Amino acid sequence: MHFLLTGGAGFIGSHLTEQLLATGHSVVCIDNLDDYYSSDLKRSNIAPFHRHHLYTFIEGDIRNGILLESLLQKNSFDMVIHLAARAGVRPSVENPSLYVDVNVNGTLTLLEAMRQAQVTKIVMASSSSVYGNSSTIPFTEADACDRPLSAYAASKRAAELLAHTYYHLHGFDITCLRFFTVYGPRQRPEMAISQFTASISNGYPITLYGDGSTARDYTYVTDIVSGVLAAIKNLGGFNIYNIGGSAPVTLLSLIQHIEKGLGSKAVINWQPMQPGDVEQTYADLSLARKLLHYEPTISIEKGIEQYIIWFHQNNTLTML
Numbered sequence: 165m166h167f168l169l170t171g172g173a174g175f176i177g178s179h180l181t182e183q184l185l186a187t188g189h190s191v192v193c194i195d196n197l198d199d200y201y202s203s204d205l206k207r208s209n210i211a212p213f214h215r216h217h218l219y220t221f222i223e224g225d226i227r228n229g230i231l232l233e234s235l236l237q238k239n240s241f242d243m244v245i246h247l248a249a250r251a252g253v254r255p256s257v258e259n260p261s262l263y264v265d266v267n268v269n270g271t272l273t274l275l276e277a278m279r280q281a282q283v284t285k286i287v288m289a290s291s292s293s294v295y296g297n298s299s300t301i302p303f304t305e306a307d308a309c310d311r312p313l314s315a316y317a318a319s320k321r322a323a324e325l326l327a328h329t330y331y332h333l334h335g336f337d338i339t340c341l342r343f344f345t346v347y348g349p350r351q352r353p354e355m356a357i358s359q360f361t362a363s364i365s366n367g368y369p370i371t372l373y374g375d376g377s378t379a380r381d382y383t384y385v386t387d388i389v390s391g392v393l394a395a396i397k398n399l400g401g402f403n404i405y406n407i408g409g410s411a412p413v414t415l416l417s418l419i420q421h422i423e424k425g426l427g428s429k430a431v432i433n434w435q436p437m438q439p440g441d442v443e444q445t446y447a448d449l450s451l452a453r454k455l456l457h458y459e460p461t462i463s464i465e466k467g468i469e470q471y472i473i474w475f476h477q478n479n480t481l482t483m484l
Contacts, residue, residue: 408447
């Protein structure tokens with residue numbers, strides 16, 4: 165198949181590209197290499213792909229409708245995989261307009277360019293943040309998701325709603341995948357596991373918000389990629405699926421796993437909970453298991469172990 169992949173130079177995108185190329189698919193990646201974290205890291209993520217004859221990289225922004233329309237008109241894409249987004253819950257509290265512009269307007273620009281080019285199949289990345297502090301535990305796709313706690317969460321839910329509009333009005337086949345706290349090699353440097361591992365390894369204190377009881381449904385990146393590939397194979401109509409690990413881990417337990425992997429104790433600076441943070445995330449995978457045959461395979465213990473191996477091999481990169 166021939167894919168247009170947005171945000172393909174990022175953490176998840178580079179892992180997905182690796183798998184798509186390995187299985188004989190062709191990938192055109194568009195990424196604006198934004199300043200949320202070092203563009204050198206993103207360039208490093210995709211450096212090996214430039215030698216592959218089935219890979220093309222285009223530095224560009226999904227808000228550029230002219231660029232997208234040209235790409236979609238000139239290429240015979242079978243499908244779009246839309247991972248591009250402005251990431252980060254906490255920064256979205258400070259700069260909500262940027263998050264709405266990229267995540268909502270950018271998605272709308274992409275969908276409209278697809279309509280013009282008559283490319284009507286898309287798998288989109290959404291987020292567990294859309295659930296907010298849902299009273300339904302574990303989180304199910306049937307939740308209304310109408311009480312987001314951050315501009316990032318609101319923007320991802322809005323993108324889902326736009327997607328449904330294009331399914332309804334224009335007959336798109338669309339699957340939205342709600343990713344739950346993805347981690348693993350090449351993850352973004354500001355993410356908790358990245359920061360904690362680097363700081364503990366170098367003897368620096370780490371900052372924890374709350375009392376350590378908040379919990380996240382950590383999902384190893386190869387499991388996320390498996391979920392995306394399953395969605396590609398089962399695309400039809402409009403669908404939303406949780407893609408998670410379905411095994412929440414408290415903040416304190418996470419620190420203990422990292423300490424064990426590094427053989428070092430953390431020095432902790434305790435701070436109050438931050439605006440926009442949710443108390444826990446927990447994916448109900450019933451729908452994904454039934455319809456996508458999705459099943460996470462990497463436990464938090466194994467995942468942290470693999471991440472720490474990668475961290476030691478790439479310590480210079482993680483400091484960029």
